[in-house]
Amino acid sequence: MSDATGTSLWWRTYGRNRRCITLDLHKEEGREVLRNLANKSDVLVENFRPGVMEKWGLGPKDLKPELIYTRISGYGQTGPKASLPGYASVCEAYGGIRHLNGYADRPPVRTNVSLGDTLTGLHAAFGAVMALLHRQRHNNTVPGQVVDAAISESVFNMLEGCVPEFAMHGYDRPPSGSTISGVVPSATLKTKDGRYVIIGGNGDSVYTRLMAAIGRPEMGSQNPLYCNNTERCKREDEIYEVIGKWVEERSLEQVLEVMAEARVPSGPILSTADIMKEEQYKARGMFHEAKPPSGDGPSLTLPAMLPVLSGTPGSTKWAGPELGEHTDQILRDELDLSDAEISRLRELNAI
Template sequence: MSSSGPLSGVRVLELGSFIAGPFAGQLLADYGAEVIKVEPPAGGDPMRRWGVVKDGQSLWWPAIARNKQSVALDLRHPDGQAVLRALAGQCDIVLENFRPGTLDGWGLGYQALAAVNPRIIVVHVSGLGQTGPRSREAGFGSIGEAMGGIRFTTGDAGSRPARTGISLGDSLAALFAVVGTSAALVERASSGRGQEVDVAIYEAVVALMESTMVDYEQAGKLRTRTGSVLPGVAPSNVYSTADGADVAIAGNADAVYRRLCDAMGRPDLTTDPRFDGHEARGRNSDVLDEEIERWTASLPAAELLRILADHGVPAGKIYTAADMLTDVHYAARQMVLRPETDNGTAGPMAGIVPKFSRTPGEVSTVGPRLGEHTRAVLGKLAGIDDGTLEDLLQRGIVAQ
C-alpha cells in the first residue's frame, strides 16, 4: 500500500459506497494513508459496476479504489458489527457516507466507536448533514448541487438549470471531508482526542457560491445562468478557431486587454470609447466578443494560443479527454498515470493533487478484488484466527 505521502502512518476505515466517501478515501490513500475499504460481501461497492463497464468492471474502479485494501464484511449482522468495532480500535479514521442514523442503528456510531478508541475521528459525508430537520432524508449529489445553488447558476440564459457534466457535489464533499480529516488529525495531535467531522454535500456546494447570498439580500442582485460569460466582465469568453476548436480567453484586466489588442493587431480597440475601461467593456461585451472572434476564427488553435502566450494573455483550449491524454504539460506534471498491475497496465487515471516536494505520495496499487485483503486485515487488526474466519466465511459474514 502507498506509504510515501504526508499521511503515511494514518489508518482509515472507509465505509459506504459510490462517489463522495470513496473519492475522499482515494485522496487520503494518495497522500499515503492506509485505507481499508469495507464492502458488503454480496457484490461490494456498486462503483465496481458503475459508469462505463469493460470486461464486467467499471473503468473508474481502478482509480477510485487505488491504494486501498478490500475487506468484505457484512455490517448488518451483529458479528460483522463486532468485527468492525475491533478494526476501529486499531484505526485513526472512520470515513462513511451512509444515510445519517444508519451507523447508530448498527451500534457503530461515534459514541460506540469512541468507547473502543477515544482517538477515533469519524468523518460523515451525507446529503444534508447529521443534524437539522431534513438530515435523515436521502440526499444524492444532484440534490446537494440543487440546494447548494450551483445548478441555478449553471447553463445558458433561458435554459433549465444544468448539470456540470461531472458529479460535482459528491466531489466537493469529498474534498471538504479530506480537509476536515486533516484538520481533525492536527487538533488530535495536541488534545489526544478524536471527534466527528460532519460534511453535508449541499454545504460543500454552497461554500463555493461566492457572494450570491449577500448580493441578493443587500443589493437585490440575483446571480443566474449566463452561459459562457460573466456579466459585466469582458473580454472573458470562449471563442472559435479556424480548425473548429474552442479557446477560452480572459483579457478583462485593463493591462491584459491592451496586450490582447496588441496580439490582434488592433490598437484601435484600446482607444475605442465603447471599450475604454472595465465598465465600458462590460456594457459592450457582445460587440467586443464579435471583434475578437472575427480574429480567432482566422487562426488555428495552436497558432492562436502561441500568439496569446507570447503576449501574456491568459488563454486555454477547451480540453476533451483526448486533449488531456496528449498534452505535454499534463505529462510533465504526471497528471496522466498508467499504473502497472498484475494484469498489465491500468488507466489512464488522474495524477495526485496537490504535489508535495518531500512526501509526494504514489499510486502503488489499483482497485482491489472484492475481499482481497479480508483474511490479512482481520487477522492482523481484529485478531481473527483462521478457525473464526472460516466460520464467518461459511455464514457469509465475510468474503475473500
C-alpha cells in the same frame, strides 16, 4: 465502463492503493469487526443516511472518543432535510451550481462527471486532516471531532460571491453560458477551424495587451470607456463582438500563438483524448500505470495522485482491488484473528 473482469474503471481509479474488506453491518458480528477496526484507527469515513450508524451502535458516541468521525450525506446530519437520501445529481441542484450552469433560455445543464461527489470527498478529506491536526497540536489530549460534510453544502461552498451579492444588492446571479458574470472579457470563442478557445483578459493590463494584440489598441484600458472591469461590463456585447470576430478569422493555433506572444491567458478546450496526448501532462507525470493488487490482467492508465508534493509525492502502488480482496489479510494483520475465527465469520455471512 468496466475492465475485462467487469470491475468499474471508476473504482480501479479511486480505489487505488486501498485494501478492501467487506462486512455485513446488518449482522452484529460484522458490526463488531468494524468497531474493533475503528478503535484502532485515526479516521472513520461513512456515507449512510444520518441515523443509520447510530441505529447499528456505530455512531460517534459508540466508538473511541479520539476518533475523527467523518460523515458524508446529502444535506448534513441536522436540519429538516437531514434524513432525505441525496445523490450528487440532486444535491448539485440544491446547492445552487446547476442554476448557474448553462444558458438562461435552456434547461440547466450538468457537467458530465459527478462533481458533487468529488467536491464532497475533498471537503471531507480536508475536514478530517484539520481535525487530525487539531488533535495532534494538543498532543492527542483532546477528543476527536465529527466532520459533517454534506454534498449540497460542498457545492454551495463553490458559489463564490453569490450570497453577499444577493444579500446586499438583491442580485440573483443567473446562468451565463460560456462567460462569467461580472468579468469582461472572459469567454469561450470559436475559431476558424471549428475549435474552441478560452481567452481571459479581465485584468486591466492584460486586457490592454489583448486589445493591442488583436489590432484594437484604442479599446485598451487607457480609454475611459474601458478603463476598468466595471466600465467594460457595461460594454460587454461590444467587446465580445470585436474579440469574437478576430478569433473566428484565425485557426486555434494562430490564436494561441498571438495570445502567448502578448502574455494573455488563453487555452484550448481539451477532451480526455486531447489531454492524454498533451506534452504538458506527460512532462508533469500526470498518468500512472498500475495493475490490481493480484497483478492479473493488463496494466491500467490512471490519473496521477494530486496535488504534487515536493518531498512526498503520491504514487500508485496498485489499482483498485476486487471487492473484499483483503478481508482475510486485514482481519489477521489488524485484529489478530485466527483462521478459525475468520471461517466462523464467513459462515455467519458477516464477512
